[in-house]
Amino acid sequence: MIVIENAAIATVDAEGTEYRSGHVVVDGDRIAAVGEGPAPSFDGEHTRVDGTDCLVTPGLINTHHHLYQWATRGLAADSTLFQWLVELYPVWARLDADSTHAAATAGLARLALTGCTTVADHHYVFPHAGGDQIAALVAAVERIGVRGHLVRGSMDRGESEGGLPPDSVVEDTESALLGTERAIEAHHDASEAAMLRIAVGPCSPFTVTEHLMKEAAELARRKGVRLHTHLAETRDEHEQCLAETGRTPAEYAESLGWLGGDVWLAHTVHLAEDAVAMLGTTGTGSAHCPTSNGRLGTGIAPAADLLAAGAPVGLGVDGAASNESGGLGEELHQALLQARQRGGPKALTVRQALWMGTMGGARCLGRDGELGSIERGKLADLAVWRLSGLRYAGIEDPVAALVLGAVPDVKLLLAGGKTVVAEGELRTADENTIAVELSAASGRLR
Numbered sequence: 001m002i003v004i005e006n007a008a009i010a011t012v013d014a015e016g017t018e019y020r021s022g023h024v025v026v027d028g029d030r031i032a033a034v035g036e037g038p039a040p041s042f043d044g045e046h047t048r049v050d051g052t053d054c055l056v057t058p059g060l061i062n063t064h065h066h067l068y069q070w071a072t073r074g075l076a077a078d079s080t081l082f083q084w085l086v087e088l089y090p091v092w093a094r095l096d097a098d099s100t101h102a103a104a105t106a107g108l109a110r111l112a113l114t115g116c117t118t119v120a121d122h123h124y125v126f127p128h129a130g131g132d133q134i135a136a137l138v139a140a141v142e143r144i145g146v147r148g149h150l151v152r153g154s155m156d157r158g159e160s161e162g163g164l165p166p167d168s169v170v171e172d173t174e175s176a177l178l179g180t181e182r183a184i185e186a187h188h189d190a191s192e193a194a195m196l197r198i199a200v201g202p203c204s205p206f207t208v209t210e211h212l213m214k215e216a217a218e219l220a221r222r223k224g225v226r227l228h229t230h231l232a233e234t235r236d237e238h239e240q241c242l243a244e245t246g247r248t249p250a251e252y253a254e255s256l257g258w259l260g261g262d263v264w265l266a267h268t269v270h271l272a273e274d275a276v277a278m279l280g281t282t283g284t285g286s287a288h289c290p291t292s293n294g295r296l297g298t299g300i301a302p303a304a305d306l307l308a309a310g311a312p313v314g315l316g317v318d319g320a321a322s323n324e325s326g327g328l329g330e331e332l333h334q335a336l337l338q339a340r341q342r343g344g345p346k347a348l349t350v351r352q353a354l355w356m357g358t359m360g361g362a363r364c365l366g367r368d369g370e371l372g373s374i375e376r377g378k379l380a381d382l383a384v385w386r387l388s389g390l391r392y393a394g395i396e397d398p399v400a401a402l403v404l405g406a407v408p409d410v411k412l413l414l415a416g417g418k419t420v421v422a423e424g425e426l427r428t429a430d431e432n433t434i435a436v437e438l439s440a441a442s443g444r445l446r
Contacts, residue, residue, distance in 0.1 A: 001025065001026065001027050001032075001042060001044070001045070001046035001047070002025070002026040002046065002047050002049065002380075002414070002417065003023065003024075003025050003026075003039045003042065003046055003047065003048045003049065004023060004024045004025075004026075004039075004048075004049045004051050004056060004382070004384060004412070005022070005023040005024075005038055005039045005048065005049070005050070005051060006021055006023075006038075006050055006051045006052045007021070007022065007023075007024075007051025007052070007054045007055065007056045007384065008020055008021065008022070008051075008054070008055045008056070008387075008398040009022045009023075009024060009034065009055070009056045009057075009374060010055065010056070010057050010351075010354060010374075010398070010399050011034060011058075011373055011374040011375065012057065012058055012354060012355055012358045012359050012372065012373045012374065013373045013374070013375050014373075016351065018399075019034075019035065019036045020036075021036070021037065022034065022035055022036045022037065022056075023035060023037065023038060023039035024056055024374060024382065025039055025040075025042075026380040026382070026414065026417045027417075028380075028417055029193055029379055029380055029416040029417040029418075030377060030378070030379060030380055030417070031374060031375060031376055031377065031378050031379070031380050031382075032376065033376060034374050034375065034376060049384065049411075049412055051384060051411075053386065053387055053388035054384050054385060054386055054387060054388075054411055055384075055385045055387055055398040055399070055401070055402055055408075056374065056382060056383070056384050056385075057115075057354065057358065057374070057382070057383050057385065057402070058358040058359070058371065058372055058373055058374055058381060058382065058383070059115065059116065059117025059118065059358075059371075059381035059382055059383050059413065059414070059415060060114070060115045060116045060117065060118075060315075060328045060329065060332075060357045060358060060361070060383060061116070061117070061118040061120075061314060061315075061357065061358060061360075061361025061362055061364075061365065061371065061372065062111055062116050062118065062119045062120060062315070062316055062317055062328050062361070063120050063264060063266075063285070063287035063314035063315060063316045063361045063364045063365065064120060064122060064228075064266040064267075064287035064289055064314075064316030064317070064318055065107065065111075065119055065120065065121045065122065065316060065317050065318060065319065066121065066122055066123065066318065066319030066320075066321070067100075067103055067104035067107040067108065067119075067121045067123070067137065067140070067319075067320075068092070068095060068099070068100045068103050068104065068123060068125060068133075068319075069092075069103065069107075069319030069320045069321035069322075070103035070104070070106045070107040070110075070320045070326065070438060071095075071099055071100075071102065071103040071438065071441045071442045071445050072088060072091055072092065072321045072442065072445060072446075073320050073321055073324045073326075073442075074321075074324060075087060075088060075091070075321060076088060076321075079296075080234075080236075080296065080297065081233065081234050081236070081296045081298055082164065082234070082236055084296060084321075084322065085164050085165075086164060088321060089164065089165045089166055089169060090166060091445055091446065092125045092127075092169060092445075093125075093127050093166050093168045093169045094127065094444070094445050095125055095127050095130050095133070095445070096127070096129070096130050096131050097130065097131030097132055097133060097135065097136040098131075098136070098441065099441040099444060099445060100123075100130075100133050100136040100137065101136040101137070101139055101140050102434075102437040102438050102440065102441035103438060103441055104121070104136065104137050104140035104141075105140040105143055105144060105429065105434050105437065105438075106434050106435070106437070106438040107320055107326055108140055108141065108143075108144040108146055109144055109426050109429065109431060109434050110326040110327055111146065111317065111326070111327065111328055112144055112145075112146055112410075112413055112420050112421050112426060112428075113327070113410060113421055113424070113426060114327030114328050114329035114330070114407055114410070115328060115329045115383040115385065115407075115410050115413060116146065116327075116328040116329075117146050117147060117381040117382075117383070117413065117414070117415040117420070118146060118147040118148075118149065118361070118362075118365070118367075118371060118381065118415075119141070119146055119147070119148055119149065120149040120150075120151060120199070120228070120287070120316075120364075120365060121137060121148065121149070121150055121151060122151040122153050122201050122203075122228060122230075122266065123137060123150065123151065123152065123153050124153025124154055124155055124201065124202075124203040124207075125153075125155075125165075125169050126154075126169065126171055126179070127168060127169050128168055128169075134150065134152060134183045134186075134187065137150050138150065138187055138196065141195070141196060142195075142196075143428065143429055144420065144426075144428050144429060145415055145418060145420045145428040146415050146420060147194070147195050147196070147371075147381070147415060147416075148195065148196050148197070149197045149198075149199060149226075149365055150183070150187065150196065150197070150198055150199070151198075151199040151200070151201035151228045152179065152180045152183040152184070152198055152199070152200060152201060153201040153202065153203050154171060154176035154177075154179070154180060154201070154202050154203065154208065154212060154216070155169065155170040155171065155176075155202070155203045155207040155208060156170055156171055156172060156173045156176055156208060156209050156212045157170065157206075157207050157208055157209050158170040161209075163206060163207050164206060164207060165207055170207075173209060173211055173212045173215070176202075176212060176216075177212070177215055177216065177219060180200055180216065180219060181219060181223070183198050184198045184200075184223050184225055188223075188225060190224065192369075192370050192379075193370070193379060193416065195415075195416065197225070197365075198225055199220070199225050199226040199227065199228050200216050200217075200219055200220035200223075200225060200226070200227050200228070201216075201227070201228040201229055202216050202229050203229065203230060204229060204230035204231070204233075204237070205229075205230075205231070205237065205240075205241055205249060205252060206237060206240055206241075208229075210256065213229075213256045213258065214256055214257065217256065217257045217258055218257075220262070221262070226262050226263070226264070226365065226366055227258065227260075227262055227263040227264075228263070228264055228265070228266065228287075229253075229258065229265060229266065230265070230266045230267060231249050231250070231253055231265040231266065231267065231268055232248075232249040232250060232265075232267065232268050232269055232270045232271055232275070233266070233267040233268075233269055233270070233293075233298055234269070234270070234296075234298045234299075235270060235299070237249060237270075238270045248272065248275065249270070250271060250272075250275035250278055250279070251275075253265070254278065259278060259279065259282040259284045260282050260283065260284060261282070261283035261284070262366065263284050263285065264284065264285030264286065264287055264312065264314070264364040264365070265279075265284060265285065265286055265287065266286075266287045266289065266316060266318075267286075267287070267288075267289055267293065267298070267301060268286045268288075268301055268302075268306070269293060269298050269299040269300070269301045269302075270299060271301075271302055271306075273305075276302055276305050276306055276309050276311070277309055279306060279309065279311040280306065280308075280309025280310040280311040281309075281310075283310070283311070283312065284311060284312075285311065285312040285313070285314065285363060285364035286301070286303070286306050286311055286312070286313045286314070286364070287314055287315070287316040287364060288301050288303045288313055288314065288315055288316065288335055288356065289301075289315075289316040289317065289318040289323070289331075290303075290315075290331060290334035290335045290337075290338045291317070291318070291323045291325065291330065291331060291334050292316075292317070292318030292319070292322040292323045293338075294334070294338070295322045295323055295324075296322050300338045300339075300341060300342045301338070302342070303335060303338070303339055303348070303356070304339045304342070304343050304347045304348050304352075305343075307348075307352065307356075307360075312360055312363035312364045313356050313360045313364075314356055314357070314360040314361030314362075314363070314364040314365075315328065315331040315332070315335055315356050315357045315360070315361060316331070317331060327407060328357065329402075329407035329408070330407050331357065332353045332354060332356075332357050332402065332403045333353075333403055333404065333407075335348065335353050335356060335357075336348050336349075336350065336353045336403060336404070339353075350397075350399050350400050350402075350403040350404060351399055353403045354399055354402070354403060358372045358373065359372035359373055360372075379416055379417075380414050380416060380417040381414060381415050381416065382412070382413070382414045383410060383412075383413050384410065384411040384412040384413070385398075385402055385408040385409070385410060385411065386408050386409045386410070386411045386424075387401050387402070387408055391405060391406050391408075392405055392408070409424040410424060411423060411424070
């Protein structure tokens with residue numbers, strides 16, 4: 001049993017309950033109690049954590065990432081998205097299982113150190129001699145100890161078919177579907193406390209055929225798993241989709257059965273008002289990736305408009321080749337800044353930003369009954385942020401300190417009640433070893 005007390009607590013429950021100085025009790029993998037004031041007395045073995053000058057929130061949820069890209073950070077630094085992809089695809093074509101494992105382990109470690117307990121990773125590069133890419137990702141998730149939602153991606157439209165990726169990293173349609181089904185059967189855990197789930201995720205409209213999109217949706221629904229893809233990320237994509245299909249990306253997705261409560265889409269930057277309403281009406285989720293969108297200059301997503309329309313909106317880091325920092329904590333800040341740049345000073349509050357990073361992400365992943373808030377009976381995924389010292393002195397509101405200030409150090413990070421980070425250090429793996437492995441992988445790829 002773990003007892004956290006004397007801490008400010010933002011539960012992110014439906015009522016927005018907060019405690020100025022409260023306690024959270026963890027029993028096994030569940031939250032046993034949360035409330036104001038000191039924790040009750042307990043008999044038996046337990047660990048007490050002093051949360052003085054700390055804020056406790058639900059563990060952050062990353063709804064979109066490409067962990068393999070940790071091995072190719074810093075390349076194509078001044079390129080548009082399409083230029084960036086053209087430069088990087090030949091590098092990614094050299095991925096093998098060891099490189100993917102090293103990159104994923106490093107990316108997951110960085111996410112944990114910035115308060116993240118659940119990671120949705122979209123992996124769609126399967127070089128012909130690349131080994132078992134999914135197994136490499138599964139091993140990385142287990143090594144770091146966070147929850148993984150691995151999106152088995154796919155591409156069946158290479159350069160020879162008018163797509164961007166080299167033919168060496170695309171699959172034929174049937175191989176992609178069979179590989180996806182094998183991943184679900186081997187690794188998907190549908191139980192409430194699952195640490196690992198699989199989703200179905202053709203990469204994007206300009207790398208995937210219409211046939212694969214339709215068949216992937218049918219497969220996901222037959223297997224009872226969720227659907228994920230990139231959509232409406234750039235104006236180039238918007239124009240290409242119109243030219244090839246006569247529809248906007250959102251209209252195209254709808255025509256393929258790709259809108260609904262079991263779907264979440266990455267980026268959704270270029271949406272017209274009717275498309276925003278469509279996502280809200282259908283309950284389709286959006287993974288908002290503000291730093292990556294800024295790095296690639298793709299535009300500012302209408303995150304506040306989507307929230308107002310009733311669509312689930314979570315936050316995503318995106319691949320570290322377009323977000324070299326790779327931490328989720330700073331996305332709270334960036335999401336707020338971009339929303340206000342787009343819609344004015346009232347567009348998004350600090351608590352809405354925290355909601356997107358927690359409950360919004362849980363809704364996108366279909367896990368809001370288990371994750372995303374601090375409530376009795378929910379899974380014990382918790383972040384304890386240290387808000388002491390010069391960086392936070394004088395900020396009375398701890399949520400404002402978290403969202404508007406520098407990303408705090410993580411005093412304690414629990415995933416399913418198990419310690420992943422303590423006193424700002426990763427406790428599940430050695431950081432120096434991870435860094436050496438990552439450097440070696442990057443060297444091989446380059």
